[in-house]
Amino acid sequence: MPAQLLSIEVAPDLVDQVYRALLGAISSGALAPGERLTQEDIAARLAVSRQPVLQALRLLKKDGFVQDAPGRGVLVAPLEAEAMRKVYQVRGALDVLAARLAAQQRFRIDPKLIERGRRAARGRNVEAMIDADVAFHQAIYAASGNPLIGQSADPHWRHLRRAMGAVLQAEPQRESLWDEHEAIADAIAAGDVERAARLSDEHVSRASDALAERLAQQLARRASASPTRKGDKA
Numbered sequence: 001m002p003a004q005l006l007s008i009e010v011a012p013d014l015v016d017q018v019y020r021a022l023l024g025a026i027s028s029g030a031l032a033p034g035e036r037l038t039q040e041d042i043a044a045r046l047a048v049s050r051q052p053v054l055q056a057l058r059l060l061k062k063d064g065f066v067q068d069a070p071g072r073g074v075l076v077a078p079l080e081a082e083a084m085r086k087v088y089q090v091r092g093a094l095d096v097l098a099a100r101l102a103a104q105q106r107f108r109i110d111p112k113l114i115e116r117g118r119r120a121a122r123g124r125n126v127e128a129m130i131d132a133d134v135a136f137h138q139a140i141y142a143a144s145g146n147p148l149i150g151q152s153a154d155p156h157w158r159h160l161r162r163a164m165g166a167v168l169q170a171e172p173q174r175e176s177l178w179d180e181h182e183a184i185a186d187a188i189a190a191g192d193v194e195r196a197a198r199l200s201d202e203h204v205s206r207a208s209d210a211l212a213e214r215l216a217q218q219l220a221r222r223a224s225a226s227p228t229r230k231g232d233k234a
Contacts, residue, residue, distance in 0.1 A: 011230045014048065020054035024141060026065050027162040028127070031076050035067065036084060036114060038073040063155065065162075083215040084163045087156050088208035092201060094153045095137065099200040101144035109139050109185040126168040130161055136181050140188070140200075158220040160211075167214045174210055 022042065025031040036056070046053070057074055060066045066074040109112045117132035134157055141150035180203045187196035 011155060014052045015055040015059075015110065016044075018048060018052045022056055022060060023065060023158065026060075026076055027158070027165055029166060033076050033078045035075050035076045036069050037076065064159065079163055079166055079215060079219065081212040081219065084160065084215060085208055085212050088204055088211070091153055091156045091160070092147050092204035092208070094156075095200045095204050096197045097138070098137075098140045098144040098146075098149045099188060099196040100193050101146060102140050103151075103188045103191055103196040105143060105145065106189060106191040107140075107143035108189045109136070109143070112186075113139055113170060114178060114182050117181060119139050121173045121178060126165055129168055129173050130164050133164070133177070134161070136185075140184075143188070160224050163211055163215055167211060167218065171214055174207070176206075180206070 015085060022031070022037075031037070039053045039057070040216075042053045042057075043050045057066060061068075061074060065077055067077050069075040113132070113136050117129075120128040120132040137153070137157075138150060141153060180199065184196060184199045184203060187199055
């Protein structure tokens with residue numbers, strides 16, 4: 001007798017679409033940290049039923065992008081500088097491993113990726129800056145020959161994209177970023193495993209320090225600009 005399978009009530013692709021729409025809004029800042037989200041409101045805004053919204057919110061909560069709100073619904077999770085440092089620690093280990101493996105293959109990163117990044121850095125399109133940055137690192141993950149590296153890095157990049165977006169809305173991209181990328185690409189192409197690994201480690205360390213510092217300053221400015229609540233001393 002064939003095995004009995006339960007019917008699927010919600011199409012997985014619809015849940016994924018809602019998840020990606022909400023993640024994109026959170027990453028861009030359209031849904032700000034601390035903003036309350038309810039199933040009813042999201043369903044109305046996205047023109048879908050509540051069921052895929054419920055599933056998507058559960059996934060976002062599991063991934064750390066939303067958290068339970070007092071009473072009812074959820075809140076967009078706050079951005080925290082120290083949390084981003086920890087994300088960078090994990091990403092850094094993956095980047096170094098990928099650079100080592102790619103250098104063993106003497107892989108040549110497409111120069112157009114670096115050209116694209118420099119062009120984006122000169123503009124004002126924050127999403128283009130982040131996309132170019134991610135594309136460069138994904139190219140190294142792919143060049144490593146180990147698909148688990150890219151798969152492991154992906155969830156961490158989701159959090160980094162959010163923090164990078166918040167910072168780049170107010171401040172320019174680091175001037176040295178694409179020089180560092182080009183140096184890493186050159187070391188990989190030359191097959192210099194140790195240099196590629198060292199440059200990758202230094203690059204992630206600089207990026208982590210810069211992002212955490214800028215984010216902490218930005219959050220401090222927001223806190224000082226917030227109106228004093230009733231009962232608080234002026």
